[in-house]
Amino acid sequence: xxxxxxxxxxxxxxxxxxxxxxxxxxxxxxxxxxxxxxxxxxxxxxxxxxxxxxxxxxxxxxxxxxxxxxxxxxxxxxxxxxxxxxxxxxxxxxxxxxxxxxxxxxxxxxxxxxxxxxxxxxxxxxxxxxxxxxxxxxxxxxxxxxxxxxxxxxxxxxxxxxxxxxxxxxxxxxxxxxxxxxxxxxxxxxxxxxxxxxxxxxxxxxxxxxxxxxxxxxxxxxxxxxxxxxxxxxxxxxxxxxxxxxxxxxxxxxxxxxxxxxxxxxxxxxxxxxxxxxxxxxxxxxxxxxxxxxxxxxxxxxxxxxxxxxxxxxxxxxxxxxxx
Amino acid sequence: xxxxxxxxxxxxxxxxxxxxxxxxxxxxxxxxxxxxxxxxxxxxxxxxxxxxxxxxxxxxxxxxxxxxxxxxxxxxxxxxxxxxxxxxxxxxxxxxxxxxxxxxxxxxxxxxxxxxxxxxxxxxxxxxxxxxxxxxxxxxxxxxxxxxxxxxxxxxxxxxxxxxxxxxxxxxxxxxxxxxxxxxxxxxxxxxxxxxxxxxxxxxxxxxxxxxxxxxxxxxxxxxxxxxxxxxxxxxxxxxxxxxxx
Numbered sequence: 119x120x121x122x123x124x125x126x127x128x129x130x131x132x133x134x135x136x137x138x139x140x141x142x143x144x145x146x147x148x149x150x151x152x153x154x155x156x157x158x159x160x161x162x163x164x165x166x167x168x169x170x171x172x173x174x175x176x177x178x179x180x181x182x183x184x185x186x187x188x189x190x191x192x193x194x195x196x197x198x199x200x201x202x203x204x205x206x207x208x209x210x211x212x213x214x215x216x217x218x219x220x221x222x223x224x225x226x227x228x229x230x231x232x233x234x235x236x237x238x239x240x241x242x243x244x245x246x247x248x249x250x251x252x253x254x255x256x257x258x259x260x261x262x263x264x265x266x267x268x269x270x271x272x273x274x275x276x277x278x279x280x281x282x283x284x285x286x287x288x289x290x291x292x293x294x295x296x297x298x299x300x301x302x303x304x305x306x307x308x309x310x311x312x313x314x315x316x317x318x319x320x321x322x323x324x325x326x327x328x329x330x331x332x333x334x335x336x337x338x339x340x341x342x343x344x345x346x347x348x349x350x351x352x353x354x355x356x357x358x359x360x361x362x363x364x365x366x367x368x369x370x371x372x373x374x375x376x377x378x379x380x381x382x383x384x385x386x387x388x389x390x391x392x393x394x395x396x397x398x399x400x401x402x403x404x405x406x407x408x409x410x411x412x413x414x415x416x417x418x419x420x421x422x423x424x425x426x427x428x429x430x431x432x433x434x435x436x437x438x439x440x441x442x
Numbered sequence: 443x444x445x446x447x448x449x450x451x452x453x454x455x456x457x458x459x460x461x462x463x464x465x466x467x468x469x470x471x472x473x474x475x476x477x478x479x480x481x482x483x484x485x486x487x488x489x490x491x492x493x494x495x496x497x498x499x500x501x502x503x504x505x506x507x508x509x510x511x512x513x514x515x516x517x518x519x520x521x522x523x524x525x526x527x528x529x530x531x532x533x534x535x536x537x538x539x540x541x542x543x544x545x546x547x548x549x550x551x552x553x554x555x556x557x558x559x560x561x562x563x564x565x566x567x568x569x570x571x572x573x574x575x576x577x578x579x580x581x582x583x584x585x586x587x588x589x590x591x592x593x594x595x596x597x598x599x600x601x602x603x604x605x606x607x608x609x610x611x612x613x614x615x616x617x618x619x620x621x622x623x624x625x626x627x628x629x630x631x632x633x634x635x636x637x638x639x640x641x642x643x644x645x646x647x648x649x650x651x652x653x654x655x656x657x658x659x660x661x662x663x664x665x666x667x668x669x670x671x672x673x674x675x676x677x678x679x680x681x682x683x684x685x686x687x688x
Contacts, residue, residue, distance in 0.1 A: 142555055157523075179551050180534055183559035184567055190560065207556035220556060295571045296607035302519060307603045314607035 128214055129175050130160045138164070138173065140208025141218060147173050154271075156286055157299065158182070163226060171205060172226040175219055181288065182220050184298075188263075188287045189224065198257045201287045202227055227283055229276030236332045239280075241357050245387050247275065248329045249380050250282045255321050256376035263290055264316035266297045268324035269304045270332055291316040302340075303327065309344035312371050319371040322379050326368035333358050345369065360390045447574040448529055449477045451661050452521070453501065454594055455582035456484045457494045459654030462625065465497065468658035469505030477665055479505020479658070480528045482520060484590050485513050501654075506532070514593045518600040525577065525601060526570070533569045537562060574611040577601075578661050580626065583618045584652045602636035615664070619657035626657040628664070 132149055139146045147164040154161050159176030176182045189204035202224040209218035236244050251273065258265055266289025274283050289299035297305075297314045306312040306323040314320070331338055334351055341347060352358045352365055364382045373379040451472060459465050469479040481502045483490055490498075490511050502509030507528045512520045538550045541562070551559055581587075581594060598616070605612045613632045621627025630636070 179559065180530055180563055180566065183551070183556070183563040186556070187560040187564060209552075209556065217552065220552075220559075222556070295609065296604060307600065307607075308518075314604050316607075 130155050138210045142208050170226045171223050173223050175221040179220050186222055188290045201284050227276055229274040232270040232273035233332050235275040241333050244329050244332050247282045249383055252376040252380035259318040262293050265321050266291050267299045269301045322368045322373045326365045361386050450577045451479045453481045453580045456587050459652045461651045461653040463655035465654040466500040466504040468655045469501045472662050473506040478507040478528050480507035480524050481509040483511035514590050517593050517597040521597040521601045522604040529570050533566050537566050572610045576613045579616045580661050581618045598636050620651050620653055625653045626660040
């Protein structure tokens with residue numbers, strides 16, 4: 119274990135310019151920079167001639183071979199890009215290890231991290247991207263798979279118009295089996311809300327968590343009753359509240375199909391967009407709560423309360439406008 | 443291919459043994475009997491002392507398993523990962539031996555062309571999903587481990603959640619050491635549901651003894667006892683052992 123730890127460290131810190139040559143096919147790849155590292159390997163941006171590719175290196179032959187199996191299967195699915203396409207697999211006789219280091223080469227998907235994209239472009243992108251994600255998941259589920267390790271880090275937003283793609287297929291599992299890899303925060307087992315059996319509802323829980331975590335500013339950590347905690351996060355966030363029904367249903371595992379969740383998410387989004395427009399047209403509607411208070415308040419207190427409430431409502435309105 | 447049972451001992455401790463046989467020797471003994479020994483070291487903060495770390499690595503190496511030193515917070519994820527990886531490793535070993543029989547020479551996964559490895563891994567993945575698994579969990583409850591026991595319990599429940607999602611059968615048994623009368627004391631007999639662990643670990647006299655080696659020896663004996671009993675009943679549930687052919 120200690121040995122593999124140091125070799126992993128070395129794999130993670132290969133200097134740019136390192137050339138990796140395959141011993142079976144003889145092709146060379148010059149590393150440009152590290153794109154990311156996970157539980158079972160590290161991915162570099164590299165070039166072969168003028169082509170830019172992503173190269174995944176690992177010291178674990180087994181998990182790398184499993185991943186390649188999934189990428190190959192994905193390649194056979196027509197009409198939908200489920201993951202990056204696999205280009206080549208080979209072994210590298212590295213200068214620092216006695217054994218060879220296995221790697222595979224895949225398509226380089228240029229884009230922005232999911233969470234970063236939402237932070238930069240605004241929360242209103244979250245439901246849009248999650249809807250796209252649900253379409254991809256639906257396809258994946260139809261093929262008999264479950265993505266498993268679904269989280270913002272494994273999603274990339276690419277191109278214009280922005281579209282979401284799945285990245286790391288290490289957790290992808292045949293339906294009915296035990297989910298191979300997962301991340302606590304996005305795992306329904308961790309939250310006490312279901313098993314780790316690979317079924318579509320497992321991914322849909324994670325999809326709801328992706329939406330929650332990307333709209334929630336602080337880090338989320340489980341304390342006590344997981345379900346109550348997640349629901350309170352949704353209820354206290356003005357944006358997430360609009361999608362409460364859909365999110366709650368997904369968290370409870372009540373969606374059987376990604377397409378159903380997508381449909382409800384779409385309905386909730388359009389409902390709120392139209393409600394928003396109405397509200398903009400008739401701003402006086404918003405003071406419903408204040409009317410009650412006015413009746414109870416008297417004299418100066420009344421004036422102060424109204425002034426404060428109106429000011430608050432106005433600030434709220436401005437913020438609303440900006441946030442939207 | 444004959445269906446068998448993978449057998450593992452999962453040792454959870456936070457330091458060095460100080461009583462009885464060398465735990466690494468006992469782990470080697472376990473391995474001889476087809477039992478893999480995995481070790482997880484738990485830290486409060488800072489680093490584990492060098493001796494403790496070395497012992498943990500030595501036990502796992504001798505027991506043909508994996509070792510990992512983690513902070514209590516990461517325990518759940520580590521326990522399930524180590525168990526799964528050790529399963530894969532054992533199965534891969536078995537499949538490698540099978541390859542050797544087919545090709546005659548020393549062929550392992552690494553020697554195959556990358557494109558062929560996938561086919562082997564499909565077999566390993568399939569086995570990992572369907573094979574029966576017996577895990578004997580051996581928990582150090584001496585001294586400073588006491589404060590970590592609630593976390594250990596949580597991690598074990600999480601482990602059963604992960605393993606019970608598999609298609610294959612699982613059985614867990616929990617022992618703590620040092621025990622009241624013996625070196626190791628049985629808390630839970632073989633059961634598929636570790637949730638039974640609702641009983642709180644009893645208070646134990648902390649005499650400063652950490653008999654890791656003797657506890658391992660008793661764990662091995664318990665495996666054997668179960669086996670002889672089962673063969674008596676006539677259950678043909680043979681464990682995978684070193685020489686077994688698939």
